[in-house]
């Protein structure tokens with residue numbers, strides 16, 4: 713029962729937060745992209761509920777919002793992990809064996825090309841084409857921290873550190 717009440721309050725708070733984002737953008741449908749960006753910044757993805765609320769409040773078809781959200785690779789319709797691992801597979805990083813790091817991360821986290829977010833929503837792996845730091849190849853960015861000349865072992869140690877910190881915090 714307690715959980716239901718908390719959940720409902722959580723949903724109301726979330727709806728209000730979206731209303732605030734819409735108000736900050738003057739409830740203007742022409743500002744749909746920045747609105748979706750701000751919602752994604754808050755939630756880390758665009759949920760079905762958020763998309764439906766935006767459609768109602770801006771009086772635009774849900775299909776239009778899905779069209780925009782799926783057109784831009786930047787938007788995600790699936791939940792992302794708390795920690796985002798961005799692994800570069802641009803030419804310089806690829807030549808320096810970035811795939812070895814990716815394979816290590818996949819096996820460590822039980823992920824694959826088809827599923828890049830862990831079930832506990834702790835990690836998401838994103839593969840990017842160039843992070844603009846080719847001199848440091850291969851490059852991995854973990855929660856906005858750049859790790860140059862990365863190796864599978866270094867990547868694993870970083871993940872272990874996060875897992876240990878998360879356990880200690882719980």
Ligand code: FES
Pocket residue numbers: 800801802803804805806841842843844845846847849850851
């Ligand atoms: S190719 Fe990886 S940083 Fe440029």
